[in-house]
Amino acid sequence: MKYVNNGLRVCWIFFKTVLWELVTELISVIILTVLFTIKMLQLYGKNMNSRDISSYILHDLEYDPVFFGCLLILNIILILGLYVIYHRKEPDMLPFERKNCISKYIKGYICGLILFTLIWLISLGLGGFQVELIFKHGNLAMLCLFFVGYLFQGMSEEVLFRGYLYKRLNTFLPLPMVIALTSLLFAVMHLGNDGISVLAFINLIIFGVFTALIRYHSNSLWFIGAFHSAWNFTQGPLLGVAVSGNGNQQFVLFSKLSDATALINGGSFGLEGSLITTLILLVAIFAITKKFSCIEKLICK
Template identity: 30%
Template sequence: MSFLISSKNPLLIFASVDGKKPHWLVALLLTLTFLILGQLLGYFARMPFETSINSIVNPAWKCAIPIFEQLISGNLPIVVCVFLWMYFYEKRPFSHLGFQKKKSVSLYFKGFLGGILMFGSVVGIMAVLHFVNWENGNPLLQGKEMLFPTFLLLIGFVIQGATEEILCRGWLMPILSARYNLWVGIFLSSSLFGILHGFNQNVTMLAVFNTVLVGVFFSLFALRQGSLWGACALHSIWNWLQGNFFGFEVSGQEAGPTLFNLKEIGPDWMTGGIFGPEGGFICTFIISAAIAIILFLNTNDKIKIQTQDL
């Protein structure tokens, strides 16, 4: 536990020594500015490609490519905005967000496995409780023939998941933690994360609560690693498994082609209903369990990452 809140945690140390620590309201407004400006830039960037996308004939690619394009164009410009702010105003490198070089592959792989384990547990519990069944969807958008279109979308979700982690856990949380304390940083960054998802389709109060809760989990997971690599991987594979592997909605959004196509058949408060599993109590239980595991891990099992390796 002490490693999580230590000022020497590599995820926090550079924000702590930097002199530019904005007021919490300014930090939240800056985050929204990065988000809105980045998405506007992405919107105009993808406009020239609309005509060529409409000419695609294959149903799977016609569905997958626009989603991929939106994942890339709607997120990469946000990362660019954060990078430019750090470079020109804060005068610090992008690696200070938690992208140290040492153990990056190992940390990313651990996050990848963690995401598989967590969302696999959600689906496993739903299956045991008979809250999930096969859905007879469009045969042209499901099955093993979707391997390559869904792999393309995995790349898109790698960008999307990393962007949200950079924005909320890489920049906002450490900045707020440096000015106030870690719990303020975690609470405000996770709350903003939940509020932003509250504008999604078919959202419920439980869905918003779960999104705030998973924001807390991502924060603790990143702090536990002292890095952002694992949180980026876990976030990305969670979304991809949910939408393009199992066929559920991702935070209320259709994810396109899917290898399997499952549907929730239990009570919505347990399964999330048309919002997807993230809106159900089963997901609440899994995320809460994951938070408990991080908080109560043996202190002798700390991951030690030296700041000079950044």
């Protein structure tokens, strides 16, 4: 009976986690769609009919990088929602401690940038991409928009999965199962992304394990939230690689897929679907589980 009750509790917590994600994303999409449509009508109202408006909302907005950048920023709705609800009654739910928070955030961001750049350089050396410099002065505003956007997007996913979900499951399940379940749901939430593959799905699970281990050892969301933000910002806006299947975010470099196998460059899903990412993340997990002193100092102080 205990296992049945635990199973039902896991399903209920999973449902609430998915609901948090969907509701906050829906609210963000509605807000931005209304604002962008109003702006479009102000500019071209006299020349637009109902069919043009419908086409703009259903098709054009999806490929508007400004819309997508603003959508990333509105992930703050999820962060603030969970923080307001749980900060006072369950402060351990979202561990945003004040001590050394700036230091942890900066170290986490630098580590995310370095680790993904390393993966990209290995793939580039193996012929996975053809790289083109596309940065122009006009790209600077968009680069800043996506920088801020990914600050919130990366942290929001960590708040949801390594904050709320992790803590909820950890109240009645052993740690290995908590890490496995949070990592699995994290990967499942990406199943609708373009270019998803079996290896990409496995890598998302491994990434979830990696971040959950850092959450466990540091008991903080600052480091891993910054790491996740830097990981996404580096691969998309900086290096020009698809971010979990999401393209059209190249502002500095454009990493065009070569004829190399997807095991090298990840295909249309991006480098998160490559074997290189698998190996690098496994090495990182090994380093964390072995509790090397340098790793402990990095993530805990």
